[in-house]
Amino acid sequence: xMRFLPAGSAIWLLAHEMRMGLRxxxxxxxxxxxxxxxxxxxxxxxxxxFGMAVIAIGGIGFGFLAARFPLPETPxxxxxxxxxxxALFTLMLSQAINMSVQALFxxxxxxxxxxxxLKPRVVLTVRAVSIALVTVMLxxxxxxxxxxxxxxxxxxxxxxLYVLLLAMAMVATTLGIMLTLGLFAAIGPRAxxxxxxxxxxxTGGLAFLASQMWNLxxxxxxxxxPGPLYASLRGVLDTGLFEAGQPLSWPxxxxxxxxxxxxxxxxIAVAGFxxxxxxxxxxxxxxxxxxxxxxxxxxxxxxxDKPFAEGMTRVMIRKELRLLARxxxxxxxxxxxxxxxxxxxxxxxxxxxxxxxxAIGGAAIVVMAGQLAGNFAWxxxxxxxxxxxxxxxxINRAAADRAKLMAALVPTLALTALALTGFAFMSPLAALxxxxxxxxxxxxxxxxxxxxxxxxxxxxFNQNKRGSxxxxxxEFIVQAFWAAATGLAIAGMIWALLPxxxxxxxxxxxxxxxxxxxxxxxxxxTGN
Numbered sequence: 001x002m003r004f005l006p007a008g009s010a011i012w013l014l015a016h017e018m019r020m021g022l023r024x025x026x027x028x029x030x031x032x033x034x035x036x037x038x039x040x041x042x043x044x045x046x047x048x049x050f051g052m053a054v055i056a057i058g059g060i061g062f063g064f065l066a067a068r069f070p071l072p073e074t075p076x077x078x079x080x081x082x083x084x085x086x087a088l089f090t091l092m093l094s095q096a097i098n099m100s101v102q103a104l105f106x107x108x109x110x111x112x113x114x115x116x117x118l119k120p121r122v123v124l125t126v127r128a129v130s131i132a133l134v135t136v137m138l139x140x141x142x143x144x145x146x147x148x149x150x151x152x153x154x155x156x157x158x159x160x161l162y163v164l165l166l167a168m169a170m171v172a173t174t175l176g177i178m179l180t181l182g183l184f185a186a187i188g189p190r191a192x193x194x195x196x197x198x199x200x201x202x203t204g205g206l207a208f209l210a211s212q213m214w215n216l217x218x219x220x221x222x223x224x225x226p227g228p229l230y231a232s233l234r235g236v237l238d239t240g241l242f243e244a245g246q247p248l249s250w251p252x253x254x255x256x257x258x259x260x261x262x263x264x265x266x267x268i269a270v271a272g273f274x275x276x277x278x279x280x281x282x283x284x285x286x287x288x289x290x291x292x293x294x295x296x297x298x299x300x301x302x303x304x305d306k307p308f309a310e311g312m313t314r315v316m317i318r319k320e321l322r323l324l325a326r327x328x329x330x331x332x333x334x335x336x337x338x339x340x341x342x343x344x345x346x347x348x349x350x351x352x353x354x355x356x357x358x359a360i361g362g363a364a365i366v367v368m369a370g371q372l373a374g375n376f377a378w379x380x381x382x383x384x385x386x387x388x389x390x391x392x393x394x395i396n397r398a399a400a401d402r403a404k405l406m407a408a409l410v411p412t413l414a415l416t417a418l419a420l421t422g423f424a425f426m427s428p429l430a431a432l433x434x435x436x437x438x439x440x441x442x443x444x445x446x447x448x449x450x451x452x453x454x455x456x457x458x459x460x461f462n463q464n465k466r467g468s469x470x471x472x473x474x475e476f477i478v479q480a481f482w483a484a485a486t487g488l489a490i491a492g493m494i495w496a497l498l499p500x501x502x503x504x505x506x507x508x509x510x511x512x513x514x515x516x517x518x519x520x521x522x523x524x525x526t527g528n
Contacts, residue, residue, distance in 0.1 A: 010122050017130035056145045063149025066158060071256055078242040078249040079233065085251045087206075089168050092135050094204035096169075096176030099131045101196045120285035125277040128173050132273070136169035157257025164254050164262075167269035174272045181280055184287045312395060313403040320380045320407035327379065334372065334415065358427055359490045362434040363483035365423070366441045369416045370479035373442035374472075376408035377449035405446045412442045430490045437486030440500075444478045444507045451512045474510060478503050 071077065113123050143161055150158040179199070183192040241248050253261035381404050416438045424431035452471050481503035488496035 010126055013118070013122070013126045014129055017126060018133065055142055059143070059145025060149045063146045063153065066146070066150040067153035067155050070155065071252065073244055073249070073252060073256055075237050075240075075242040075249075078244075078252040079237060081252040081255065082242070082248050085164070085168065088139070089172060090203050090206045092139075092169055092172035093175060094200045095135050096131055096172040097179060097196055097200040097203065099134065100173075100176040100180040101193055101200075103127050103131065119281070121278055121281040124177075124281045124284045128177060128273065128277055131176070132166070132169045132173040135172060136165050139165050139169075158255065160254045160257060160262050163266055164251060167265045170269040170273045174269075174276045177276055177280065177284075181283055181287060185283070189287075312399065313406070316400060316403040317407040317410065320404060321410065324376065324379065324407075324411060334375075358423075358430050359487035362423070362430060362437065362490050363487040365416065365419050365434055366437040366483040366486045367479050368419070369412055369438035370441035370445040370475070370482065372415060373408055373412040374445040374449055374475055376412055377405065377446040380404045380408050381449055382453045401450055405450055408446050408449075409442055413438070416442070427490075433489045434486055437482050437489070440503070441479050441482040444482065444503060445475055447507060448475050448478065448510050451510055471510075474506065478506050481506065 140162060143165065147158050147161055180192065180196055183195055187195065236242070240246070243249065244253070250258075250261040250265055254265055381401070416435075420431050420435055420438070423434055448471065481499040485496045485498075485500040485503065488499070
């Protein structure tokens with residue numbers, strides 16, 4: 001398509017940005033080439049087709065319901081729609097922050113664009129438009145079966161949902177760019193990546209926390225009252241802020257075909273988007289130049305030239321832990337997983353007397369420990385920056401792998417200890433059982449990553465494409481077995497031995513000998 005557009009024009013640059021965004025969805029291999037269609041890719045494609053079919057059928061079904069039952073413009077419906085809009089907006093904002101950081105730091109092509117005849121305003125506008133379009137693309141695709149069905153069956157006002165989604169994406173992009181440039185000016189280019197990634201993770205977790213408000217505030221089993229959340233919502237409705245014509249009712253009015261609400265919401269989004277694109281263009285150009293020229297390492301600190309620690313194990317563990325601490329994407333994902341545990345922790349402490357609550361909470365912590373260990377182990381083992389150098393080094397490869405596995409377990413168990421500390425206040429014995437389950441789950445995940453290691457680029461983790469889908473599925477099954485064993489053990493059931501045995505057996509089936517593993521790794525590195 002780009003060959004039909006005038007080279008160097010804004011629309012040509014936008015098409016290029018969209019093409020780069022779509023190209024980033026392809027899974028890279030160790031040599032950076034497009035991955036071949038293997039078994040894991042076929043399974044992934046099959047799951048994607050199945051998921052799209054389910055979404056399409058569900059959307060068509062909801063479209064029939066929307067065509068038969070129009071959306072009422074009541075304060076309660078306005079409150080629900082506005083709350084859902086805010087929750088969806090947090091997800092868009094999280095994605096916009098991530099993409100804004102990538103636009104400034106990851107692509108590394110801004111210095112080339114700034115030296116071209118294109119004006120900085122054009123570059124920023126095109127990149128902002130591409131961020132907004134990529135952000136809204138997924139949600140628009142998910143909503144299309146519903147919107148088309150409802151519109152064809154006599155409810156064309158639901159087409160306004162496209163306008164609402166695009167307006168939300170534009171506002172999210174505006175805030176994401178403003179936040180990224182503000183952090184750049186306040187704390188510099190190096191710290192901006194880490195802080196922005198953490199903020200993106202926290203912002204995305206807010207939508208999950210909002211979805212758990214009812215579970216966090218619902219009354220206990222012995223209390224038949226409405227609960228504090230219902231009382232708070234009733235108080236909000238009594239204020240009249242969600243009556244027809246009020247700003248907080250504009251989202252539901254936009255979905256019912258109110259042209260004025262659509263124009264106001266769209267106008268606010270376009271005005272803010274244009275103001276940022278025009279007003280922050282000079283700052284964007286300056287930050288791009290600084291980011292492109294700010295790759296030099298910082299000056300050495302006083303006392304930094306300390307002697308090496310004795311022993312290969314200590315040296316490798318210290319080196320891997322330092323590299324983990326410098327990975328902003330990893331830090332943000334760890335923070336996001338901890339956020340996902342917060343609602344579960346609140347529910348556990350509220351229902352401390354319930355044995356089922358302790359069993360479910362302990363099982364969730366065990367799964368979290370396995371997930372963290374798998375992520376840490378993949379980055380440390382498979383995403384090693386210099387595997388060829390490590391392969392020819394005069395060291396014991398098995399000892400080096402053990403050191404890497406220990407380095408992956410150190411932060412995993414440290415983070416798990418935070419969750420276990422609160423669990424111990426509720427039940428010390430249950431906390432001990434959960435601790436054993438966490439060690440087993442983390443150890444199994446780490447061993448699977450060690451035995452099934454395959455050299456990959458670290459950027460694959462940033463694109464959520466770490467390793468084989470089949471290996472990831474097997475790893476999750478093992479974690480589920482350990483979680484089930486932990487929950488049954490907390491409940492005092494001897495049946496806990498069955499899932500524990502299955503977890504050990506599944507882990508053992510995934511073992512590859514050192515000789516097979518190293519030969520396979522050498523084949524991938526040499527390309528033969």
